[in-house]
Amino acid sequence: MTAGGSAGDRVDTTGRADAATGGWRSRVATILLLGPTSAWYVLLLLAPLVILVAFSFGARAPEGGYAPAFQLDNYLELPTRITAFTNTLWMAVAGTVLCLIVGYPLAYYLATRAGSKRTILVVLVVVPFWTSFLIRTYAWLTILGNNGIPALLDRVGVRDVVLLNTTPAVMLGIVYNYLPLMVFPLYVSLERLDKRLLEASKDLGAGRLATFRQVTLPLSAPGLLSGILLVFIPIMGEYIIPALLGGGKVFFIGNALVDLFLQSRDWPLGSAASIVLIIVTLVAVSLYLWLGSRGQVRREISIL
Amino acid sequence: MDREEFRRHYVDWQRGRISRRQFMQVTGLGLAAAVIAACAPSTGASSSAAAPSASAAGPSAAGSATPLASAAGIDPMSDWTPPKGVELGTELVITTWPNYHDPKTIQQFTDLTGVKVELNPLGSNEEMLAKLLIGNTGWDVLVPTNYTFETYGSKKLVEQLDVAKLPRLTAADLARYDQHLLAPAYYPKGSTALFGFNKDWGTTGYTVNTKHVTKPMATWKDFFDLAQTDYSGKVTIHDYQLTSIGNALVYNGYSFNSVDEAELAKAEEVLLAVKKHLFAITSDYQPAMKAGDAWIAMTWTNDAVQLHRAFPEIEYIIGSDGGEIWSDFFAVVTGTGHRDAAYAFLDFMATPKVGAKDAEFHGAPLVDSLMVDLLPTSVTSNKITYPDKAALTKLEFGTAELLTNKARADLWARFKAA
Numbered sequence: 166m167t168a169g170g171s172a173g174d175r176v177d178t179t180g181r182a183d184a185a186t187g188g189w190r191s192r193v194a195t196i197l198l199l200g201p202t203s204a205w206y207v208l209l210l211l212a213p214l215v216i217l218v219a220f221s222f223g224a225r226a227p228e229g230g231y232a233p234a235f236q237l238d239n240y241l242e243l244p245t246r247i248t249a250f251t252n253t254l255w256m257a258v259a260g261t262v263l264c265l266i267v268g269y270p271l272a273y274y275l276a277t278r279a280g281s282k283r284t285i286l287v288v289l290v291v292v293p294f295w296t297s298f299l300i301r302t303y304a305w306l307t308i309l310g311n312n313g314i315p316a317l318l319d320r321v322g323v324r325d326v327v328l329l330n331t332t333p334a335v336m337l338g339i340v341y342n343y344l345p346l347m348v349f350p351l352y353v354s355l356e357r358l359d360k361r362l363l364e365a366s367k368d369l370g371a372g373r374l375a376t377f378r379q380v381t382l383p384l385s386a387p388g389l390l391s392g393i394l395l396v397f398i399p400i401m402g403e404y405i406i407p408a409l410l411g412g413g414k415v416f417f418i419g420n421a422l423v424d425l426f427l428q429s430r431d432w433p434l435g436s437a438a439s440i441v442l443i444i445v446t447l448v449a450v451s452l453y454l455w456l457g458s459r460g461q462v463r464r465e466i467s468i469l
Numbered sequence: 470m471d472r473e474e475f476r477r478h479y480v481d482w483q484r485g486r487i488s489r490r491q492f493m494q495v496t497g498l499g500l501a502a503a504v505i506a507a508c509a510p511s512t513g514a515s516s517s518a519a520a521p522s523a524s525a526a527g528p529s530a531a532g533s534a535t536p537l538a539s540a541a542g543i544d545p546m547s548d549w550t551p552p553k554g555v556e557l558g559t560e561l562v563i564t565t566w567p568n569y570h571d572p573k574t575i576q577q578f579t580d581l582t583g584v585k586v587e588l589n590p591l592g593s594n595e596e597m598l599a600k601l602l603i604g605n606t607g608w609d610v611l612v613p614t615n616y617t618f619e620t621y622g623s624k625k626l627v628e629q630l631d632v633a634k635l636p637r638l639t640a641a642d643l644a645r646y647d648q649h650l651l652a653p654a655y656y657p658k659g660s661t662a663l664f665g666f667n668k669d670w671g672t673t674g675y676t677v678n679t680k681h682v683t684k685p686m687a688t689w690k691d692f693f694d695l696a697q698t699d700y701s702g703k704v705t706i707h708d709y710q711l712t713s714i715g716n717a718l719v720y721n722g723y724s725f726n727s728v729d730e731a732e733l734a735k736a737e738e739v740l741l742a743v744k745k746h747l748f749a750i751t752s753d754y755q756p757a758m759k760a761g762d763a764w765i766a767m768t769w770t771n772d773a774v775q776l777h778r779a780f781p782e783i784e785y786i787i788g789s790d791g792g793e794i795w796s797d798f799f800a801v802v803t804g805t806g807h808r809d810a811a812y813a814f815l816d817f818m819a820t821p822k823v824g825a826k827d828a829e830f831h832g833a834p835l836v837d838s839l840m841v842d843l844l845p846t847s848v849t850s851n852k853i854t855y856p857d858k859a860a861l862t863k864l865e866f867g868t869a870e871l872l873t874n875k876a877r878a879d880l881w882a883r884f885k886a887a
Contacts, residue, residue, distance in 0.1 A: 225875065227873060228598070228602065228620055228624060228872075228873045229595075229598065229599060229602060229873060229878070230599075230602045230603075245883055245886075246882075246883075246886045248886060248887055249886040306756075310756075310757075310760045310762050311760045311761040311762040312760050312761070327702055327748075327762075329748075329762055330748055330749050330762075412705075412747075412748060412749030412750065412751060413708050413749055413750030413751055413885065414744065414745075414747060414749065414750060416885060416886055420885070421882070421885065421886045424881075424882050424885050424886075425882055426599060427595070427596045427599045427600070428593065428595045428596060428599070428708075428710065428878065428881060428882065429595070429710075429878030429879060429881060429882045430595065430598065430599045430602065430878065431878065431879070431882065434882075
């Protein structure tokens with residue numbers, strides 16, 4: 166919705182600029198150029214959202230699907246699904262933090278220490294993205310399954326290790342798949358970091374830790390902020406990773422939604438859950454951005 | 470024979486590795502043998518084990534091929550030929566279940582008709598219904614289960630079969646079917662309006678890897694109890710309300726089909742208690758059983774046959790305290806864009822030779838007695854495919870209301886999200 170609004174704003178400003186130069190042609194051109202975008206947002210974002218809101222107050226038809234009604238039952242039913250919500254939230258937070266812990270040193274190394282190997286290392290981070298997300302996640306099924314790592318451990322005497330279909334397996338899948346989204350914004354920020362500032366900090370007597378805390382970290386904050394958003398938001402809506410590596414036991418709200426639409430055919434309840442998921446994500450992100458803005462951090466616009 | 474197959478045979482032959490069966494197949498002697506076997510009365514006796522209600526399919530049907538020739542004058546034992554003067558198009562989408570069709574059968578249909586078949590496997594009848602309700606599926610043929618016809622018929626989601634387009638399925642042909650298993654395809658119930666005909670039937674039991682599972686198991690009580698103790702972490706159940714809730718009901722001594730509030734609450738307790746001990750909640754359990762991730766899996770007949778074929782130590786158990794017996798049907802989606810191709814495919818599958826060959830792959834028992842007679846003894850003597858009649862007495866067909874019952878749907882969604 167915000168994207169739609171800002172697109173509209175842009176039409177206005179450019180319109181005014183054009184009026185000043187008196188070019189109605191360029192005005193038409195602007196409208197024509199923005200037409201597809203606007204149509205896209207109205208048809209594929211706004212309209213479905215309106216339908217979703219309308220459905221969330223409806224009732225389940227006897228054979229499943231949607232029957233017109235106006236009631237709050239669906240929202241009142243949601244507390245019974247609280248586990249899926251809390252599970253999604255904590256996994257999203259934990260997944261983001263893990264991506265950060267793994268990604269920051271990597272980005273730092275790539276940006277400051279990699280030297281001539283930098284290009285090849287950056288390419289190596291990108292290469293997995295050339296294969297389908299689904300296939301890469303499937304590969305983990307074999308690696309974590311009984312004939313994979315547990316079989317190797319068995320040989321060295323560690324028996325009965327179960328990795329597949331556990332929370333750590335899902336977490337691993339998340340970090341594996343989302344890591345590049347964390348690394349790149351950080352890399353861009355760190356790469357631009359003026360190395361002379363680090364020298365200055367050292368000259369002024371700051372230790373390594375103090376330099377990192379007071380110079381490097383604040384200056385990489387824009388990338389940090391973007392990276393966290395880029396990772397957190399998609400994890401909130403994650404479906405495939407828990408479906409494949411969680412065996413139907415590690416359950417995200419995305420999995421609950423698929424079940425509600427395809428198994429129990431309770432569209433109204435599914436719609437209500439979707440709306441609440443959007444709200445939860447919006448609140449979490451706004452809170453996060455607000456905290457960020459209090460810290461005077463500007464987002465890495467080039468990425469997000 | 471395609472190129473790949475030829476190459477394989479050629480390499481086998483080069484290395485001097487050719488089996489009698491392959492030899493017969495390649496030279497066409499296998500087919501001849503099958504026909505002779507089908508015509509010889511003595512071999513037909515194996516069929517008696519086939520049908521759960523023996524009334525309809527007696528061994529007598531096996532006797533000879535010709536007397537049963539249908540009214541249209543087609544010898545049921547003859548090869549299927551595409552309908553003449555009908556433009557079948559080039560595409561057909563069949564929405565079905567995983568591991569349920571021999572790729573060779575599908576290829577044979579394509580070779581005969583030029584129609585390319587796309588198989589679209591789903592996880593449950595509920596998912597099939599959900600997508601049908603949304604509409605515009607692009608599906609042509611379905612393989613729904615017995616309990617769906619009440620809803621599919623009343624909502625007109627599948628069409629009443631136009632028997633004129635199915636020369637291989639005359640009244641005489643249908644008379645060979647086990648009526649008990651065919652009955653669900655009539656809508657309204659008890660009428661003569663036919664909405665599908667049987668692909669096969671089967672049971673829902675569980676497979677056990679006897680290499681690891683040493684405790685004797687026979688019931689759903691054993692299944693859910695041992696899943697929480699000795700075999701914790703090694704058990705899978707279906708991602709499917711019908712069977713998973715149904716068998717948890719059987720655990721408590723209730724009907725597989727119960728929709729009673731108190732009984733469902735009991736079943737939910739069992740499911741919730743067992744959840745943290747499960748390896749997975751999935752309807753695609755063959756990989757987990759094969760890899761050894763799971764030792765016990767809630768399983769349908771055809772998967773059990775395929776698993777046992779690959780790993781003889783994997784055995785199949787039908788709950789002696791109850792469970793499900795099912796039959797699956799071929800049906801035509803209302804408003805299909807490839808109606809003629811859909812009917813051609815159904816007619817093709819109604820051909821005894823085709824159905825029998827297909828069953829050798831998927832492993833589910835057949836309903837047409839003529840098809841059963843064509844099966845090799847290795848199939849008809851397989852106790853997984855054709856269990857003793859006594860094993861089936863306590864099993865129940867899923868009832869129509871279970872497809873749309875809200876209490877069960879809610880329970881399943883709650884259980885999954887718990």
